[in-house]
Amino acid sequence: MLTDAEVNHIAKLARIELTDALRERMKKDLSSVLEYVALLEKADTAGVEPLYQVTGLQNQTRPDERRADFPMDAALFERLVGQAPAHDGRLVKVKAVKRTT
Amino acid sequence: MKDFGYTIASAREAFLSGTLTPERLFEHYQRRIAEQNGTLNAYRSVDFSYADHGRDASILAGIPYALKDNMLVGGTIATAGSKILERYVSAYDSTVYAKLRSGGAQLLGKTNMDEFAMGSSGENSAYGVVRNPWDTDRVPGGSSAGSAAAVAADLCVFSLGSDTGGSIRQPAAMCGVVGLKPTYGRVSRHGLMAMASSLDQIGPFTKTVEDAALVLGAIAGPDPLDSTTVPHDVPDYVAEMNGDMTGVRVGVPKEYFGEGLSAEVRERVEGGIRALERAGAEIVEVSLPHSAYALAVYYIVQPSEVSANLARYDGIRYGHSASDADTLLEVYTKSRAQGFGPEPLRRIMLGTYALSAGYFDAYYLRAQKVRALIRQDFDRAFERVDVIVGPTSPTVAFKIGEKSDDPLAMYLSDIYTVPVNLAGVPALSVPCGLGAASGLPVGFHIIGDMFREGMVLRVARHIEHAVRESSEHTH
Numbered sequence: 376m377l378t379d380a381e382v383n384h385i386a387k388l389a390r391i392e393l394t395d396a397l398r399e400r401m402k403k404d405l406s407s408v409l410e411y412v413a414l415l416e417k418a419d420t421a422g423v424e425p426l427y428q429v430t431g432l433q434n435q436t437r438p439d440e441r442r443a444d445f446p447m448d449a450a451l452f453e454r455l456v457g458q459a460p461a462h463d464g465r466l467v468k469v470k471a472v473k474r475t476t
Numbered sequence: 477m478k479d480f481g482y483t484i485a486s487a488r489e490a491f492l493s494g495t496l497t498p499e500r501l502f503e504h505y506q507r508r509i510a511e512q513n514g515t516l517n518a519y520r521s522v523d524f525s526y527a528d529h530g531r532d533a534s535i536l537a538g539i540p541y542a543l544k545d546n547m548l549v550g551g552t553i554a555t556a557g558s559k560i561l562e563r564y565v566s567a568y569d570s571t572v573y574a575k576l577r578s579g580g581a582q583l584l585g586k587t588n589m590d591e592f593a594m595g596s597s598g599e600n601s602a603y604g605v606v607r608n609p610w611d612t613d614r615v616p617g618g619s620s621a622g623s624a625a626a627v628a629a630d631l632c633v634f635s636l637g638s639d640t641g642g643s644i645r646q647p648a649a650m651c652g653v654v655g656l657k658p659t660y661g662r663v664s665r666h667g668l669m670a671m672a673s674s675l676d677q678i679g680p681f682t683k684t685v686e687d688a689a690l691v692l693g694a695i696a697g698p699d700p701l702d703s704t705t706v707p708h709d710v711p712d713y714v715a716e717m718n719g720d721m722t723g724v725r726v727g728v729p730k731e732y733f734g735e736g737l738s739a740e741v742r743e744r745v746e747g748g749i750r751a752l753e754r755a756g757a758e759i760v761e762v763s764l765p766h767s768a769y770a771l772a773v774y775y776i777v778q779p780s781e782v783s784a785n786l787a788r789y790d791g792i793r794y795g796h797s798a799s800d801a802d803t804l805l806e807v808y809t810k811s812r813a814q815g816f817g818p819e820p821l822r823r824i825m826l827g828t829y830a831l832s833a834g835y836f837d838a839y840y841l842r843a844q845k846v847r848a849l850i851r852q853d854f855d856r857a858f859e860r861v862d863v864i865v866g867p868t869s870p871t872v873a874f875k876i877g878e879k880s881d882d883p884l885a886m887y888l889s890d891i892y893t894v895p896v897n898l899a900g901v902p903a904l905s906v907p908c909g910l911g912a913a914s915g916l917p918v919g920f921h922i923i924g925d926m927f928r929e930g931m932v933l934r935v936a937r938h939i940e941h942a943v944r945e946s947s948e949h950t951h
Contacts, residue, residue, distance in 0.1 A: 382825075389783065389828040390790065391821060392809035404822050404883055405829065411884055412772040412839070418846045425844030426851055428674050428704075429900025429926075430661040435703035444700055445568070454551075454567035460797035469792055470804045 376406045480683040481630030484539055484690050491538060498538025502526045502582050505540045509585065509631050515612060517604050518625040520545050521553060522585035529580035536694055537580030542635040544623045545586040546593055547678070548667040549573050556669050557591040557601040560789050560796045560815025570667025571702065572636055572678050572695045579694050584632050587622030592786065593643055593671045594819045595619045596889045599880050602817055607876070608651060610916055614873040617647030620681070624651040627681045634691055635681045640672050641774050642893025644679050645905040649868035649919020652907045654936065655681050656688045659927050660900035661706040664699035672781035675897040685906060685936045689713035692929060708927060716930025717937050721755035724935065727762035727861030732892055738871045740911030744918040745867045748908040751942035752935065760861050764853040769846045770895040771887060776830050776843035777898070783827030786820060822883065851899045858925040863935050866892055868905040868919030892921055902929045906936040909943050
């Protein structure tokens with residue numbers, strides 16, 4: 376079973392505020408899944424290379440130029456930046472990183 | 477079996493003979509949705525109007541269809557079943573939508589789904605539970621719950637879903653329709669909200685195997701906007717589907733018929749295998765020895781990718797943003813806690829743990845090594861056989877609420893579909909009759925080698941014929 380401190384640490388890394396109820400629920404649910412996946416310890420993986428992707432495609436690049444198939448025009452810009460809860464012209468506004476005292 | 481209403485072929489025939497127009501068909505489906513969606517909750521939005529596509533030559537011209545709500549249609553809401561995206565307006569079109577629109581297909585609506593495609597029952601949507609048209613006390617399967625239910629209830633001709641660990645095939649099985657997950661890289665994921673990027677793939681729900689071949693042909697192909705699509709030409713899937721079974725080698729893995737498989741599902745699937753044998757296929761026993769590890773690998777790899785992909789929902793650029801936050805960090809932590817439901821939270825935390833310092837080697841790296849072994853099992857089997865068959869899901873549709881308090885029990889309903897995504901190969905679920913005990917649909921799972929969707933469709937076509945013949949004999 377995960378400890379409260381471990382669940383708090385995961386939540387901090389995942390940027391999720393925990394209530395006491397959510398912490399208890401996550402502790403129970405995550406522990407049961409981790410218990411189940413422990414069965415992977417039985418697999419013999421000596422000398423096996425990990426499979427991160429299945430198609431074998433690598434380093435797929437495109438020319439470094441303005442693309443015609445996805446034009447970034449003023450309307451698209453507005454649809455993208457305009458959805459930010461706070462924005463100022465072409466900029467997305469965010470809160471202060473540090474609490475002001 | 478059920479009368480499924482219009483197929484692509486029958487609608488097209490009606491258009492050509494002049495007995496039906498695309499606009500009338502669109503209105504017909506709007507009426508059906510208005511009558512039935514209150515009960516089924518298959519659609520989340522239907523705010524799309526009819527567009528005259530002309531009588532162009534495309535086989536899909538004027539055919540009404542539905543999209544899972546994690547695929548973007550520029551200028552319209554896409555929620556992915558989550559409260560965090562309740563008011564999110566898609567900034568651009570997904571490639572699948574753009575392709576279907578240019579072929580003249582008519583969008584009816586966006587379908588309800590488990591939040592961010594996480595779930596096997598359609599119970600995890602922030603917009604309410606989706607119900608199975610065969611029995612409204614039961615789940616339709618998930619996560620493409622609404623897309624499956626909409627086709628089964630004839631609330632559209634076809635629909636698209638996404639499949640990360642079974643999210644097309646498992647609900648197709650439980651709703652008695654055809655569901656196809658193409659080879660990874662066959663269909664563009666541009667404009668599909670990413671869940672687990674190395675596993676996600678878009679595919680069709682249809683009423684017939686032929687329709688699945690037609691829709692796949694329309695949406696497949698390389699896309700410069702998705703660098704994981706493969707540069708292969710798209711074959712004529714209908715022509716490939718129409719071959720016979722003579723000499724086709726059908727692999728039956730003993731690992732897919734073990735503990736946990738219900739008797740009524742086993743009976744129907746074994747009946748399907750006998751039908752393929754009668755049609756001339758050679759039945760070969762194969763072994764996928766690492767199958768037992770697949771679900772454990774999946775529940776490391778998938779949450780790990782989820783934790784990275786869902787980091788973007790942080791209340792800064794779009795989606796729900798907490799109004800009670802004082803600092804930047806609080807915007808993140810509060811927006812995410814308020815916006816995500818329990819299943820995304822569970823998977824984000826699980827993935828964060830698996831990727832965190834000190835645990836990476838034990839979980840993520842180890843899982844990816846076992847994933848390589850699972851792929852090797854398939855590679856070895858496909859040296860001997862053309863397809864691998866078995867049940868799509870261990871049981872027929874279960875009761876709403878039956879598994880919602882036990883995540884692990886829920887995850888087990890994807891035990892046969894998950895290995896396919898880990899390996900990247902294509903697979904399809906086709907109805908193979910009704911369970912003797914429940915009277916509910918059973919899905920027959922057909923897995924092919926990389927890019928051999930044509931062979932998968934061919935075998936599925938023979939199952940479809942066999943089921944039709946046997947139901948004609950009994951009625």
